[in-house]
Amino acid sequence: xxxxxxxxxxxxxxxxxxxxxxxxxxxxxxxxxxxxxxxxxxxxxxxxxxxxxxxxxxxxxxxxxxxxxxxxxxxxxxxxxxxxxxxxxxxxxxxxxxxxxxxxxxxxxxxxxxxxxxxxxxxxxxxxxxxxxxxxxxxxxxxxxxxxxxxxxxxxxxxxxxxxxxxxxxxxxxxxxxxxxxxxxxxxxxxxxxxxxxxxxxxxxxxxxxxxxxxxxxxxxxxxxxxxxxxxxxxxxxxxxxxxxxxxxxxxxxxxxxxxxxxxxxxxxxxxxxxxxxxxxxxxxxxxxxxxxxxxxxxxx
Amino acid sequence: xxxxxxxxxxxxxxxxxxxxxxxxxxxxxxxxxxxxxxxxxxxxxxxxxxxxxxxxxxxxxxxxxxxxxxxxxxxxxxxxxxxxxxxxxxxxxxxxxxxxxxxxxxxxxxxxxxxxxxxxxxxxxxxxxxxxxxxxxxxxxxxxxxxxxxxxxxxxxxxxxxxxxxxxxxxxxxxxxxxxxxxxxxxxxxxxxxxxxxxxxxxxxxxxxxxxxxxxxxxxxxxxxxxxxxxxxxxxxxxxxxxxxxxxxxxxxxxxxxxxxxxxxxxxxxxxxxxxxxxxxxxxxxxxxxxxxxxxxxxxx
Numbered sequence: 001x002x003x004x005x006x007x008x009x010x011x012x013x014x015x016x017x018x019x020x021x022x023x024x025x026x027x028x029x030x031x032x033x034x035x036x037x038x039x040x041x042x043x044x045x046x047x048x049x050x051x052x053x054x055x056x057x058x059x060x061x062x063x064x065x066x067x068x069x070x071x072x073x074x075x076x077x078x079x080x081x082x083x084x085x086x087x088x089x090x091x092x093x094x095x096x097x098x099x100x101x102x103x104x105x106x107x108x109x110x111x112x113x114x115x116x117x118x119x120x121x122x123x124x125x126x127x128x129x130x131x132x133x134x135x136x137x138x139x140x141x142x143x144x145x146x147x148x149x150x151x152x153x154x155x156x157x158x159x160x161x162x163x164x165x166x167x168x169x170x171x172x173x174x175x176x177x178x179x180x181x182x183x184x185x186x187x188x189x190x191x192x193x194x195x196x197x198x199x200x201x202x203x204x205x206x207x208x209x210x211x212x213x214x215x216x217x218x219x220x221x222x223x224x225x226x227x228x229x230x231x232x233x234x235x236x237x238x239x240x241x242x243x244x245x246x247x248x249x250x251x252x253x254x255x256x257x258x259x260x261x262x263x264x265x266x267x268x269x270x271x272x273x274x275x276x277x278x279x280x281x282x283x284x285x286x287x288x289x290x291x292x293x294x295x296x297x298x299x300x301x
Numbered sequence: 302x303x304x305x306x307x308x309x310x311x312x313x314x315x316x317x318x319x320x321x322x323x324x325x326x327x328x329x330x331x332x333x334x335x336x337x338x339x340x341x342x343x344x345x346x347x348x349x350x351x352x353x354x355x356x357x358x359x360x361x362x363x364x365x366x367x368x369x370x371x372x373x374x375x376x377x378x379x380x381x382x383x384x385x386x387x388x389x390x391x392x393x394x395x396x397x398x399x400x401x402x403x404x405x406x407x408x409x410x411x412x413x414x415x416x417x418x419x420x421x422x423x424x425x426x427x428x429x430x431x432x433x434x435x436x437x438x439x440x441x442x443x444x445x446x447x448x449x450x451x452x453x454x455x456x457x458x459x460x461x462x463x464x465x466x467x468x469x470x471x472x473x474x475x476x477x478x479x480x481x482x483x484x485x486x487x488x489x490x491x492x493x494x495x496x497x498x499x500x501x502x503x504x505x506x507x508x509x510x511x512x513x514x515x516x517x518x519x520x521x522x523x524x525x526x527x528x529x530x531x532x533x534x535x536x537x538x539x540x541x542x543x544x545x546x547x548x549x550x551x552x553x554x555x556x557x558x559x560x561x562x563x564x565x566x567x568x569x570x571x572x573x574x575x576x577x578x579x580x581x582x583x584x585x586x587x588x589x590x591x592x593x594x595x596x597x598x599x600x601x602x
Contacts, residue, residue, distance in 0.1 A: 147556070205365075218558065225559070230477070230557055252481075252554060255445070257519065257522060
């Protein structure tokens with residue numbers, strides 16, 4: 001299935017940035033109250049493209065996830081599986097994709113009403129998991145991530161038609177200034193920045209280690225940074241960053257001895273399921289872009 | 302002239318870290334009051350190995366320095382001079398050494414009583430400039446600096462006998478979390494961490510671009526970080542970080558579009574002038590380690 005490409009990108013020449021076409025909060029005036037987020041939080045999300053909740057989950061709740069994680073780290077089969085991405089030139093794990101399919105505990109967390117009710121309130125529809133992953137940054141070794149919009153990749157490489165999805169990033173280890181915390185450009189979700197450069201087939205095999213295609217040009221980044229600044233939310237394990245699919249973000253390398261692990265759940269609206277990739281390549285594997293199960297998530301009791 | 306090497310380093314095998322031998326504040330109980338720093342500040346410096354002053358100089362004062370800087374950036378002769386270090390593989394300036402010899406404005410600043418009186422209070426002696434430099438981190442491009450103790454290098458490569466010197470780092474552009482601000486390990490000045498690896502002749506030609514010799518081992522760094530944490534002071538242009546010569550510090554790359562420039566003056570006690578380099582190599586050039594003028598600085602009126 002193909003649909004009109006409203007967000008051309010990966011072109012050979014620079015295309016200027018354009019205005020966002022979709023709402024940020026999809027709820028209309030009558031349904032905005034249907035959920036845990038209050039009007040102040042919804043307005044802040046609309047303005048900045050993200051929300052930060054310090055200590056959203058308790059450290060005790062996080063412990064179980066950390067135990068599961070430690071098991072994963074020692075699992076040599078998992079290290080060799082296709083969904084596991086190693087650091088450039090290293091044997092260190094950078095990311096594990098499809099974590100909610102590997103661990104029941106993580107699967108249940110995707111359906112936790114504390115997350116799901118916020119997501120459904122913002123997207124004003126039922127939702128499913130487009131992608132889940134853990135990003136690791138081992139102490140001293142973990143590299144950063146270049147600035148990028150997730151939507152730009154999901155649109156061109158996965159065929160996500162519109163900006164109606166978001167990420168929940170749950171901080172599994174304390175995030176401090178020195179261990180490469182997530183950086184976001186507030187307000188950047190209101191522009192679409194097309195990127196330069198054709199997408200190679202199987203680009204994901206390189207881009208997940210070190211992104212070079214799908215990185216916005218410096219001129220556009222400068223404009224957006226000068227308009228909105230750069231926010232660097234930090235907080236203890238259990239903190240939550242909920243960010244819009246088109247909010248530009250990146251991170252620096254881990255200079256500390258402390259590992260930094262973040263869990264990501266990407267929720268997409270069932271009104272926004274995938275078309276064929278707009279870049280014209282074959283679809284990426286299912287662990288990166290779920291094309292097999294778009295049934296709405298049901299909250300755990 | 303050679304003296305006993307109290308801080309062996311650059312060995313082929315790991316030498317364990319050792320306790321500091323020198324005071325951090327050299328003033329005795331009667332002379333501690335002889336200067337602008339109060340007892341609380343002196344205690345904090347003794348404990349953490351650094352002091353941070355938010356907005357120490359006014360933005361108006363900084364403007365003249367920024368104007369001088371801009372001139373330097375456009376000076377092609379300066380770009381080719383031996384004291385100017387370019388980014389690895391790039392034409393961007395990373396550091397300019399001997400800045401107080403190039404600019405009268407910077408020379409006067411080294412003798413500004415607001416700085417000099419603090420330095421003389423801490424070191425309890427007359428002082429001279431061992432080294433001055435500007436570190437540039439251009440937006441998007443500026444690389445970081447590995448963790449290191451300045452003293453470890455100044456001792457082994459320059460023959461500085463004891464820990465009786467300090468750096469004043471003046472923030473010339475706003476330092477924020479995202480543009481690679483200075484990170485310090487509080488309390489690390491109280492240990493000496495010998496580094497592994499013989500020092501190649503003319504090591505400075507590489508080490509000033511990307512340091513590999515003179516970097517502490519991860520085990521020692523981990524111990525010191527777990528004991529003291531990592532501080533990342535940020536502040537507007539004109540802010541000052543005064544840090545002890547043995548305090549471990551480093552910085553991350555500049556992820557923002559905003560340049561980050563810091564000015565460094567290294568003051569050494571006239572009681573601590575240079576011997577032959579303890580690593581046995583030829584002395585480094587004068588722009589890195591002043592061996593020609595150890596006369597005490599006189600404050601400007």
